[in-house]
Structure formats: structure tokens, C-alpha cells
Amino acid sequence: FGLGVPVVLSVYECLGTLAIGRFFIKDFVLKEVRTKMGPTQAILPSVIITLLHFLSEGMRACVLVAGAANDPEDGGWMFSLVSSLVCNVISRTHWMDKCLFLLFGDYWRMDNFSRLLMQTKFHGGYPPIVALLCVGVVRASLGHPVVPNSNVAFVTAGIVAENIVEDIIMLAVGYFNLRPAFPTVDPNDEELRARVCKIG
Numbered sequence: 001f002g003l004g005v006p007v008v009l010s011v012y013e014c015l016g017t018l019a020i021g022r023f024f025i026k027d028f029v030l031k032e033v034r035t036k037m038g039p040t041q042a043i044l045p046s047v048i049i050t051l052l053h054f055l056s057e058g059m060r061a062c063v064l065v066a067g068a069a070n071d072p073e074d075g076g077w078m079f080s081l082v083s084s085l086v087c088n089v090i091s092r093t094h095w096m097d098k099c100l101f102l103l104f105g106d107y108w109r110m111d112n113f114s115r116l117l118m119q120t121k122f123h124g125g126y127p128p129i130v131a132l133l134c135v136g137v138v139r140a141s142l143g144h145p146v147v148p149n150s151n152v153a154f155v156t157a158g159i160v161a162e163n164i165v166e167d168i169i170m171l172a173v174g175y176f177n178l179r180p181a182f183p184t185v186d187p188n189d190e191e192l193r194a195r196v197c198k199i200g
Helices: 004-029 039-070 076-092 095-107 112-120 127-141 150-175 190-197
Strands: none
Touching (some): 004 076, 004 112, 039 112, 039 127
């Protein structure tokens, strides 16, 4: 369970981003609707990809807090947070993209949609924390304890710590330039251009 949550949510984000990217290229970039939509059409994938990550982080927080609330003695959330940290760092540093590129070649090439998803993760992990704090405020206003048990408090603190540590690691990776290198794309590559035109 601890490993399953981050893996399932990572796959959900990757497949969602891939689907949105293909839809946007097929129905907006490769068609003449951009003359009707104007430059604001770029907002569409940005909003949806950001929402994908927010939903993923919200689901993760709900699962962890619900588990802690139902079983005050359960410590499985710690393994889940560590698994999430490892999965997110591998994903955000693009080493996962590098491995998939080595396996599938040009059929899995990092694009601007996946870059957008990675940038979203810098601030997308914190809104669920605000929601959890709001739940605590509501409980207190109704005369209940802020948290149902100490395990929920530990889970909430763990989620905050995991997001902060993850962002610190990412800042260090960027500072020391530890991301993998990808081959550059030749804009005159006819085979690649033909493949892009066949998307969808």
C-alpha cells in the first residue's frame, strides 16, 4: 500500500499529461482553431496539467490522513511518504524520462507538457496542506480536538516535511546540474516532423 499510492499517482499524472498533450496538439496546434482562440489557447493545457497534479496531491493527502484517522497505531504512512519522496525526485529530475527514452527511443521524448508538470510540482504539493489545516480549524470551531488522534498530526507534519525536503533536493539538483542530458531535436528532421503530424 505504501509503495502503491505514489506509483499509481505517478502513472496517473504521466498518462494524464500525455493524453492532454496529444489532445492539445491534435485539436488546437494542428488545426486552424488558433485563429479563433487567439494566444490564450495555451492556458488550456497549463490549467489542466496543473489541476492533474493538484488532484494527485490531494488524493495522496486524503489517503494518508484517512488511514491515520482510522488506525491511530498504523505507521505505514511513513513508508508511503518516503516512497513518494523517492518517486517524485526521480521523476522531477527527469531520470525517469531518461530511462524511458533509453527503452523506447524517440517514442518517449520529454516535451514541454512534461516540463510543465515538473514545474507545477514546486508549488502543487502545498494546497492540500492548507486544506488539512482548514479541517483542523473547523474541528476546533465546533468544539472538537484539532486532530482526531496524534497519528493524524504526525501524518500532516510528515506531508509538510516531505514537500519541503523534496523541493530542497530539487534546488540542489538544479544548482549542481545533476539532471540527465537528452539528445537535441533537429527541427529539420523530416521523420520526426512526420511523426508529430500523425499524432492522434
